[in-house]
Amino acid sequence: MAKYKVVLTKETWPAAMERIEQHCEVKVWKEAEPIPRTLLLEWLKDAEGLFSTGDVKVDEDLLANAHQLRVVAQSSVGYDNIDIDACTRRGIPFGNTPGVLVETTADLAFALLLGAARRIHECWDFVKSGKWESTNNIPFGVDLYGKTLGIVGMGDIGCAVARRAKACGLNIIYYNRTRRMDDQLLEARYVDFRDLLQESDFIITLVPLSNQSRGMFGAKEFAQMKPSAYFINAARGSIVNTEALYEALKSKQIAYAALDVTDPEPLAGDNPLLSLPNILITPHIGSATYETRNRMAHLAADNLLAGLGRQALPTCVNPTVNYPQGAL
Numbered sequence: 001m002a003k004y005k006v007v008l009t010k011e012t013w014p015a016a017m018e019r020i021e022q023h024c025e026v027k028v029w030k031e032a033e034p035i036p037r038t039l040l041l042e043w044l045k046d047a048e049g050l051f052s053t054g055d056v057k058v059d060e061d062l063l064a065n066a067h068q069l070r071v072v073a074q075s076s077v078g079y080d081n082i083d084i085d086a087c088t089r090r091g092i093p094f095g096n097t098p099g100v101l102v103e104t105t106a107d108l109a110f111a112l113l114l115g116a117a118r119r120i121h122e123c124w125d126f127v128k129s130g131k132w133e134s135t136n137n138i139p140f141g142v143d144l145y146g147k148t149l150g151i152v153g154m155g156d157i158g159c160a161v162a163r164r165a166k167a168c169g170l171n172i173i174y175y176n177r178t179r180r181m182d183d184q185l186l187e188a189r190y191v192d193f194r195d196l197l198q199e200s201d202f203i204i205t206l207v208p209l210s211n212q213s214r215g216m217f218g219a220k221e222f223a224q225m226k227p228s229a230y231f232i233n234a235a236r237g238s239i240v241n242t243e244a245l246y247e248a249l250k251s252k253q254i255a256y257a258a259l260d261v262t263d264p265e266p267l268a269g270d271n272p273l274l275s276l277p278n279i280l281i282t283p284h285i286g287s288a289t290y291e292t293r294n295r296m297a298h299l300a301a302d303n304l305l306a307g308l309g310r311q312a313l314p315t316c317v318n319p320t321v322n323y324p325q326g327a328l
């Protein structure tokens with residue numbers, strides 16, 4: 001049987017790759033930098049499936065060039081690099097990987113909160129550099145217990161963070177596009193965005209990047225936070241105005257930031273944020289455990305292979321153009 005023609009903008013995990021290669025003739029970009037746009041356009045001319053990554057823009061122009069394309073799949077829950085309306089207009093279903101990374105990403109968001117509050121990375125540098133001379137010259141942190149955590153974007157991961165926060169004795173408030181019906185179970189109080197900024201001791205943001213959320217944390221928002229506030233971003237770098245965050249940290253308008261995502265990514269070694277003493281940055285590792293990345297790759301492969309066979313994608317973002325279950 002003829003194999004499907006598929007483009008991968010990066011290699012994926014071996015077991016998922018094997019499954020794809022069983023059914024597909026693949027073109028894979030294997031370099032660290034994003035695939036050059038002209039090459040991608042060339043490869044997509046006869047491709048039936050695209051296995052994309054967050055560093056590639058899937059937009060109207062790209063789709064207009066890909067006449068045979070019948071499915072796009074990506075191994076991530078966020079899909080801010082994909083023009084979903086353009087996919088839908090062309091009848092192309094897009095599949096992401098919700099659910100399978102929830103607990104892993106919540107662990108990381110909460111680790112950033114704990115790591116920043118107790119200055120874990122500074123303590124490690126302190127010990128390594130031989131500065132540990134007495135019991136009172138050590139880096140001091142702040143308590144979590146009894147403080148208020150504000151969660152912005154109370155979706156799957158936000159709720160998983162709330163469960164961890166509840167176990168640590170934090171009071172939880174949240175802001176979301178809509179109020180959650182189950183917020184009493186989480187013991188979380190729905191507030192408006194301004195109240196969340198003003199009342200929180202810690203803010204964790206897990207809101208998807210969209211036209212509405214781009215730059216939602218800027219100078220005005222940092223000015224409303226407490227001077228003792230800790231700001232944690234595990235969503236996308238572009239929901240924050242980086243210059244405004246730098247100024248807020250430098251002037252001690254807020255106390256501390258912990259970021260798993262930055263704008264841009266990767267962050268260059270001479271980025272001004274790195275000169276600040278009151279920041280902790282990890283390299284976009286929210287879902288980066290062996291188990292979870294493997295699960296994500298398999299779910300993305302499920303979506304890809306289903307779409308190629310004109311079967312319903314298990315996790316389709318634009319269900320109006322998903323294939324019906326059982327179709328040929």
Ligand SMILES: NC(=O)c1ccc[n+]([C@@H]2O[C@H](COP(=O)([O-])OP(=O)(O)OC[C@H]3O[C@@H](n4cnc5c(N)ncnc54)[C@H](O)[C@@H]3O)[C@@H](O)[C@H]2O)c1
Nearest residue numbers: 078105153154155156157176177208212213234235286287
């Ligand atoms: N750091 C990482 O490695 C990592 C890993 C996974 C996810 N993420 C990011 O986290 C985001 C959330 O993931 P999830 O699985 O919880 O998604 P989700 O869809 O379950 O939750 C998102 C929540 O945000 C709310 N929301 C959307 N736009 C909003 C807005 N403008 N203002 C307020 N609330 C808004 C939605 O109503 C929803 O409740 C992803 O879109 C992704 O960008 C990052």
Ligand SMILES: O=C(O)[C@H](O)CO
Nearest residue numbers: 075076077078286287
């Ligand atoms: O959106 C996601 O899933 C992460 O940011 C990438 O793993």
